[in-house]
Amino acid sequence: MIDVSNVKIGVIGVGGWGKNHLRVLNELGCLTAFCDVNADRVKMYEKKYGVKGYCSVDEMLQKESLNAVTVCTPTITHSEISKKTLNAGLHTFVEKPLTLSSKDGEELLEIAEKQGVILTAGYIERFNPAISTLKDLILSGKIGEPLLLEFHRESKWLGNVRDVGIILDTAVHDIDTARWIFNLEPKVVFARTGHIISPNEDFAAIILGFDQKKTAFIASNWVTPKKVRRLVTVCTGGIATIDFITQEIQIDDAEGTIIPRKEWKEPLLLELKHFIECVEGKQTPIVSAVDALNNTKVAEAALISSRHGVPIYLEL
Numbered sequence: 001m002i003d004v005s006n007v008k009i010g011v012i013g014v015g016g017w018g019k020n021h022l023r024v025l026n027e028l029g030c031l032t033a034f035c036d037v038n039a040d041r042v043k044m045y046e047k048k049y050g051v052k053g054y055c056s057v058d059e060m061l062q063k064e065s066l067n068a069v070t071v072c073t074p075t076i077t078h079s080e081i082s083k084k085t086l087n088a089g090l091h092t093f094v095e096k097p098l099t100l101s102s103k104d105g106e107e108l109l110e111i112a113e114k115q116g117v118i119l120t121a122g123y124i125e126r127f128n129p130a131i132s133t134l135k136d137l138i139l140s141g142k143i144g145e146p147l148l149l150e151f152h153r154e155s156k157w158l159g160n161v162r163d164v165g166i167i168l169d170t171a172v173h174d175i176d177t178a179r180w181i182f183n184l185e186p187k188v189v190f191a192r193t194g195h196i197i198s199p200n201e202d203f204a205a206i207i208l209g210f211d212q213k214k215t216a217f218i219a220s221n222w223v224t225p226k227k228v229r230r231l232v233t234v235c236t237g238g239i240a241t242i243d244f245i246t247q248e249i250q251i252d253d254a255e256g257t258i259i260p261r262k263e264w265k266e267p268l269l270l271e272l273k274h275f276i277e278c279v280e281g282k283q284t285p286i287v288s289a290v291d292a293l294n295n296t297k298v299a300e301a302a303l304i305s306s307r308h309g310v311p312i313y314l315e316l
């Protein structure tokens with residue numbers, strides 16, 4: 001047990017990713033209940049964690065007195081489930097992407113505001129220690145101004161994500177990181193996509209144009225076998241290269257090459273700890289509801305751009 005809080009959290013959806021929420025929230029002493037439409041999973045995790053599991057969201061909300069939930073179900077269900085949890089007055093952490101459409105996302109923002117509860121989304125890379133180091137480096141001015149970001153997020157499709165394509169499922173992480181590193185909203189989006197092995201687009205190249213010609217290039221694919229998660233940040237005073245998996249950051253500047261030695265930390269642990277502190281009123285979410293909504297808006301623009309072969313101009 002790492003820390004104990006009085007916050008009571010229910011996890012909704014305990015599949016491939018939600019099972020990690022169970023583990024981490026249990027470790028943090030906040031796991032109170034969970035639910036999944038898959039009865040076998042409910043039985044398995046009830047036994048493993050000794051907390052009550054339900055097969056329906058409604059029943060869990062009725063029978064448990066929770067402060068907050070994390071929603072880890074497939075993207076197409078996020079809107080319907082989060083409407084219920086927000087309307088029940090629960091602080092709600094929704095896994096990325098917030099919703100399938102920005103229209104649905106806007107509705108969630110309105111409900112959260114009306115209910116006075118937190119709405120945030122699982123943009124986990126903001127909690128990756130390598131990204132925190134990069135953000136601090138940029139804020140300190142030590143490598144100058146960031147100009148160009150080049151992301152590679154690539155691995156073989158495992159056949160599990162069928163409701164959305166790679167842009168809403170995967171490239172959204174890099175859309176969020178680009179907005180976070182530049183601390184700007186993109187003004188224009190151009191994308192090309194295709195599909196080879198999955199029902200939706202499974203490879204994508206996205207260009208995000210920001211003010212002062214700052215640009216992010218995002219390459220994502222579910223076709224190639226090797227798992228790659230990399231970011232190269234070109235700044236006026238040097239280049240920072242990040243491996244999201246090893247959390248290594250290499251800084252090349254006029255002095256030479258530096259690879260700071262940092263302890264590897266689980267981003268999900270940092271992310272859920274932060275959510276708990278927000279529920280306790282000690283912090284405000286690093287990923288605001290507007291951030292989550294804008295990521296969906298940019299992803300939508302990328303999908304429209306790729307469909308029509310034209311740049312899409314945005315006002316966020």
Ligand SMILES: NC(=O)c1ccc[n+]([C@@H]2O[C@H](COP(=O)([O-])OP(=O)(O)OC[C@H]3O[C@@H](n4cnc5c(N)ncnc54)[C@H](O)[C@@H]3O)[C@@H](O)[C@H]2O)c1
Nearest residue numbers: 013014015016017018036037038072073075095096122124
């Ligand atoms: N932040 C990250 O790095 C990361 C990584 C993987 C997945 N995710 C996100 O997590 C979410 C889930 O992805 P996954 O890979 O775990 O999917 P999954 O299909 O493996 O698991 C989804 C689970 O939700 C359950 N479910 C479906 N509808 C439900 C409902 N109405 N009520 C209760 N349970 C329901 C399913 O039975 C299943 O167990 C997605 O939004 C995905 O984008 C985030």
